Amino acid sequence: MNIEIRNGRVIDPQNGTDRVASLFIADGRIAGLDQAPAGFAAVQTIDAKGCVVCPGLIDLAARLNSIEAELAAAVAGGVTSVVVPPDADPPLDEPELADRLVHRGTEIGKARVLPLGALTLGLKGERLAELAGLKKAGCVAFSQATQPVVDTEALLRSMEYAATFDFAIWLQPQDYWLARNGIAHEGEVASRLGLAGIPVAAETIAIATIVQLVRDTGCRVHLTRLSSAAGVALVAQAQAEGLPLTFDIGVHHLLLSENDIGFFNPHARFVPPLRTLRDRQALSDAAAGGLAAICSDHTPVGADDKLLPFGEAKPGATGLEVLLPLTLKWAAAAGVELRQALARITAAPAAVLGLADRHLGVGAVADICVFDPAAEWQLSAESLRSRGKNSPWLGHMLTGKVRTTLVGGRVVFTE
Amino acid sequence: MYNPQLNKDGELSHLLSIEGLPQRILTQILDTAESFMEVSARDVKKVPLLRGKSVFNLFFENSTRTRTTFEIAAKRLSADVINLDINKSSASKGETLLDTIDNLVAMHANLFVVRHASSGAPYLIAEHLQRIGRDDVHVVNAGDGRHAHPTQGLLDMYTIRHYKKDFTQLRVAIVGDILHSRVARSDIHALTTLGVPEVRAVGPETLLPKHLDKLGVHVFHDMNEGIKDCDVIIMLRLQNERMNGALLPSASEYFRHYGLTPQKLALAKPDAIVMHPGPMNRGVEIHSAVADGAQAVILPQVTFGIAVRMAVMSIVAGN
Numbered sequence: 001m002n003i004e005i006r007n008g009r010v011i012d013p014q015n016g017t018d019r020v021a022s023l024f025i026a027d028g029r030i031a032g033l034d035q036a037p038a039g040f041a042a043v044q045t046i047d048a049k050g051c052v053v054c055p056g057l058i059d060l061a062a063r064l065n066s067i068e069a070e071l072a073a074a075v076a077g078g079v080t081s082v083v084v085p086p087d088a089d090p091p092l093d094e095p096e097l098a099d100r101l102v103h104r105g106t107e108i109g110k111a112r113v114l115p116l117g118a119l120t121l122g123l124k125g126e127r128l129a130e131l132a133g134l135k136k137a138g139c140v141a142f143s144q145a146t147q148p149v150v151d152t153e154a155l156l157r158s159m160e161y162a163a164t165f166d167f168a169i170w171l172q173p174q175d176y177w178l179a180r181n182g183i184a185h186e187g188e189v190a191s192r193l194g195l196a197g198i199p200v201a202a203e204t205i206a207i208a209t210i211v212q213l214v215r216d217t218g219c220r221v222h223l224t225r226l227s228s229a230a231g232v233a234l235v236a237q238a239q240a241e242g243l244p245l246t247f248d249i250g251v252h253h254l255l256l257s258e259n260d261i262g263f264f265n266p267h268a269r270f271v272p273p274l275r276t277l278r279d280r281q282a283l284s285d286a287a288a289g290g291l292a293a294i295c296s297d298h299t300p301v302g303a304d305d306k307l308l309p310f311g312e313a314k315p316g317a318t319g320l321e322v323l324l325p326l327t328l329k330w331a332a333a334a335g336v337e338l339r340q341a342l343a344r345i346t347a348a349p350a351a352v353l354g355l356a357d358r359h360l361g362v363g364a365v366a367d368i369c370v371f372d373p374a375a376e377w378q379l380s381a382e383s384l385r386s387r388g389k390n391s392p393w394l395g396h397m398l399t400g401k402v403r404t405t406l407v408g409g410r411v412v413f414t415e
Numbered sequence: 416m417y418n419p420q421l422n423k424d425g426e427l428s429h430l431l432s433i434e435g436l437p438q439r440i441l442t443q444i445l446d447t448a449e450s451f452m453e454v455s456a457r458d459v460k461k462v463p464l465l466r467g468k469s470v471f472n473l474f475f476e477n478s479t480r481t482r483t484t485f486e487i488a489a490k491r492l493s494a495d496v497i498n499l500d501i502n503k504s505s506a507s508k509g510e511t512l513l514d515t516i517d518n519l520v521a522m523h524a525n526l527f528v529v530r531h532a533s534s535g536a537p538y539l540i541a542e543h544l545q546r547i548g549r550d551d552v553h554v555v556n557a558g559d560g561r562h563a564h565p566t567q568g569l570l571d572m573y574t575i576r577h578y579k580k581d582f583t584q585l586r587v588a589i590v591g592d593i594l595h596s597r598v599a600r601s602d603i604h605a606l607t608t609l610g611v612p613e614v615r616a617v618g619p620e621t622l623l624p625k626h627l628d629k630l631g632v633h634v635f636h637d638m639n640e641g642i643k644d645c646d647v648i649i650m651l652r653l654q655n656e657r658m659n660g661a662l663l664p665s666a667s668e669y670f671r672h673y674g675l676t677p678q679k680l681a682l683a684k685p686d687a688i689v690m691h692p693g694p695m696n697r698g699v700e701i702h703s704a705v706a707d708g709a710q711a712v713i714l715p716q717v718t719f720g721i722a723v724r725m726a727v728m729s730i731v732a733g734n
Binding site: 188191193194195197263264307308310312 | 417419434511512513531533534535536538539543559560561562563597600624625626627629630
């Protein structure tokens with residue numbers, strides 16, 4: 001179906017485009033910018049006056065506990081591709097499970113589903129899962145989600161094996177021993193509230209180990225959810241050395257700190273924990289400087305699992321529908337211009353995944369998000385399509401609202 | 416900053432933590448407790464302040480001593496007291512904490528005394544009561560995780576005021592396992608709020624929380640230096656399980672460095688008082704000669720504790 005999106009401010013970070021233009025879509029791809037291709041007749045015209053037209057958002061971490069609701073939430077948030085961590089129940093450690101997930105995603109026909117296969121069976125960090133088989137079933141890379149590989153030899157061998165096939169491994173750097181009993185950043189707030197602490201060393205020790213093994217094996221590694229200034233500095237140093245390392249930051253870690261725990265607010269419990277204002281600043285600088293992708297780390301949690309004392313509440317927040325407005329909120333606070341901010345949730349995650357056709361140039365896949373950058377709305381449980389109503393931002397006013405989302409040239413969401 | 420334990424008039428509706436309470440409220444509690452001391456000395460040890468009210472002792476973690484003193488205090492205020500040992504009832508049936516609260520509110524509970532292993536649990540209950548519009552039901556924290564034990568903190572302040580009169584000239588040392596101690600956190604907040612100029616924390620690095628200086632505390636690793644010239648020494652209980660990991664090598668090595676002996680006590684001021692929240696481990700954190708000595712005020716602490724808990728319950732139930 002031929003679609004014209006006209007009058008919108010087209011922002012394409014990858015190609016450096018930022019101007020009011022018309023976009024022409026045919027056969028699921030971008031067929032023209034400014035100029036309609038010869039013989040183009042639009043079946044549908046979308047007036048994007050006052051709106052931004054950008055590539056569809058790519059979320060590097062979203063858990064799909066109830067897949068239909070969550071994929072509907074994704075496109076309502078302008079997210080056209082979701083990377084799904086393997087810590088589902090059961091863990092995604094068999095090709096058949098990955099195959100079924102991809103198939104189900106296609107059937108629902110909303111956002112694209114990009115699963116991460118489990119690196120080890122049952123995410124136990126012991127025996128390798130069938131990586132090649134998982135890859136064939138559609139897994140884009142391999143990960144332990146938040147589970148550690150305690151045995152360093154198992155980590156080394158799995159990186160050697162992945163490097164053999166040029167598979168990428170995604171790891172959340174957190175030392176098992178230093179993090180296992182902790183529930184909050186080991187700092188002033190945890191000391192005051194009597195919460196068991198997780199020191200920054202839990203992150204830096206894990207990064208140092210991984211960096212050394214990347215140096216030895218040449219395995220491509222993506223580090224997920226960095227939380228500390230010291231961690232960012234270590235990764236930046238390794239990147240400068242030319243090692244094949246990328247990393248991402250959860251959007252909540254750009255906006256919140258340990259202080260937001262207040263009086264035991266369970267919505268401020270995250271893995272890794274929210275750290276100090278200084279750490280938050282370093283994460284923000286890394287994102288603003290183009291070093292990292294931003295993701296939602298979407299974790300739908302039932303109300304009963306949050307209405308518990310801080311240490312017993314499940315960590316994480318709903319994210320798919322707030323990734324865009326929270327990224328805009330961060331950009332406004334950090335003085336980051338819109339094109340650079342959108343790059344963190346479009347071009348940067350596309351680069352992590354090695355997807356070369358997720359932009360708005362002619363021939364690229366027509367995954368598109370049209371949003372009103374000035375629209376204000378109040379976040380409420382009712383306003384969320386996700387089953388996860390857990391957010392530290394409930395009741396807050398957010399700016400930026402998605403009007404239309406296209407996946408593969410099809411309109412999958414309109415407000 | 417929003418403080419969930421104060422009502423809209425700034426009066427104490429729940430006692431969840433000493434932190435964030437103004438000096439005025441701490442002094443009000445201590446003064447009220449003083450007026451109740453006389454009640455406990457009477458033949459008929461009762462006042463009718465909570466007559467017809469129901470006080471529920473919700474102990475999600477065992478504690479005979481604290482529960483008993485709360486029970487006595489509530490009975491002296493003429494309240495009906497119901498003791499619930501939650502380990503043995505609803506928690507094992509999978510009922511959530513807030514389900515339990517809803518049920519007890521339906522039974523017309525007026526005041527919950529809560530002991531829980533998780534830091535922050537009493538906050539969750541107080542916020543829930545606010546959400547369901549029951550600002551007539553009150554919560555008193557009887558110890559939550561490592562976070563706070565505010566009535567213990569207050570009875571410690573009562574004891575100090577009783578023996579030392581004025582807070583503003585004192586040097587107070589808290590010795591031992593501060594990391595895992597809710598008593599220490601409550602004492603620190605109470606002492607600094609009441610104007611004690613020098614609060615010291617003494618212990619090995621493994622038993623001290625990070626950033627204690629941010630709470631206005633001076634840290635000492637050497638006990639001889641830490642208790643030198645102090646007016647008040649608060650000893651903390653050392654749990655046996657601390658010896659299981661890498662926090663400490665043994666009870667005897669701990670006692671050698673951080674146990675309060677008559678020799679070490681001699682370094683403090685001659686009229687220094689020695690306090691302990693109980694139960695004591697004799698020969699681990701305190702020598703029997705000190706525990707039973709003339710400077711120990713450990714048993715008076717228990718007596719004052721009843722008056723302080725009467726004061727707290729009567730104040731929150733009246734607001």
